[in-house]
Amino acid sequence: MDNDCLTCPVRDESLFGALPEEAVRRLNNPAENLVIPAGEVLYRENAEASASYTLKDGVIKLTRTAMNGREQILRLLTRGDVMGLECMLGQRYNHTATTLTPVQVCRLPLTALKRLQTDNPALNHALLTRWAAALQQVEMLAVELGTKKASERLATFLLFWNERTGGHDDMPLPLSRTETGELLGLTVETVSRFFADWKRRGHLSEKAGVVYLHDRSALRELSGGDTSGLLS
Amino acid sequence: MDNDCLTCPVRDESLFGALPEEAVRRLNNPAENLVIPAGEVLYRENAEASASYTLKDGVIKLTRTAMNGREQILRLLTRGDVMGLECMLGQRYNHTATTLTPVQVCRLPLTALKRLQTDNPALNHALLTRWAAALQQVEMLAVELGTKKASERLATFLLFWNERTGGHDDMPLPLSRTETGELLGLTVETVSRFFADWKRRGHLSEKAGVVYLHDRSALRELSGGDTSGLLS
């Protein structure tokens, strides 16, 4: 298994991007490379947190289960994202991490992470940045959930995900209708109805898990008027 | 103005709680003590972030405005909480901070904070902890917003706020109906209706901004189950 941190394709985007080459060399490749099929649980909410993970390829959802049994997707992770950092605080995992596609991840044990941190204070800033980014994302989700209606949330999400995946007209959407609902606080049926409606209107089409955006401006309208670029 | 960090009543709960006395002494009291009436804006979303603040007394709301103009309260801060830490990352303020009661806050300029951080690596862990706690809180909010209905959210919030303010039968609730709605993703009317209903049923009563919980178990039922872990 190739787990050479120096040649890692996501090194720049990863936590180690902040470290000098020499420091990375001294890591002695503590990370373990994992390849995992879609639909697997990487770790589970409330389980003992003994490692963090860096996503090298694929998509992962972080979810939490409410007391009424309903699930909420809190974040979607893509290449370069880090998860499970809460292990550093001696916490249990705060979410369940589930693969939505086949995935390649690096498992970095807590012990290695701690050693790295003490040896290399520069890492602290990178960690803060990660935490801040996660907070930022969840805050955006909360604003969506608290202030917008179904169609606006869905349209916003499609545009968001489109940007996130490179901004091409066609984008892979590895979420089922149910999961999209679990992210946006909606039922399967509601999600399905808007998809169907927008397909009929020609705003988008879909084939084998790939969504084609034909009319971004229509979606931008539906998303609740982010006219910022045009007006101000 | 008394701004002696050593004798600060919230020192243990503050960022400096982690620092040894000697280090606090060397701080040379860089913080500025402020007393502010209710309804004032401490800092505004997107403004240049030049300082963080520690709340010594009172209640503050952190809000963000959606593109459609609606406001979302993202966090409620009480004694010991820190806000504006995003200044450390060179970001603009991520929220608008508004006082809900008269408050006492300590303003810690970014320059002092940075110096403190380099001089005292122990602070880094405290910072991470703060960020993690904020993330935890917003995630709980997102789960509430995404998975529960109006009455459940409101009941959960009342129990949460009760614990947060000491768990006594009577608690000050410095939020208007509108603001409660802005926190829970509801309209004024919906909030008001449930309050009225629960008063009629004898679950609670209210007088001059103080809520008396008469039947916690009824609220716990209404909240849709568990309330543990709401405090972080």
Add this chain to the structure above:
DNA sequence: CGAGGATTTGATGTTTGTCAATGATAGTGG
């Protein structure tokens, strides 16, 4: 090809938002 799961669609009910009016409360100035 067939089975099982996911998606779509329709019919219906509940929840919540919207609009409008009224009642309560607190601060202000005479």
Add this chain to the structure above:
DNA sequence: CCACTATCATTGACAAACATCAAATCCTCG
């Protein structure tokens, strides 16, 4: 101290949005 005013809270009638329940259809994969 008392009206006066502005703001907040309550209530009702109604409409819109969304959930729920129940089929039917589509897809995927063995």
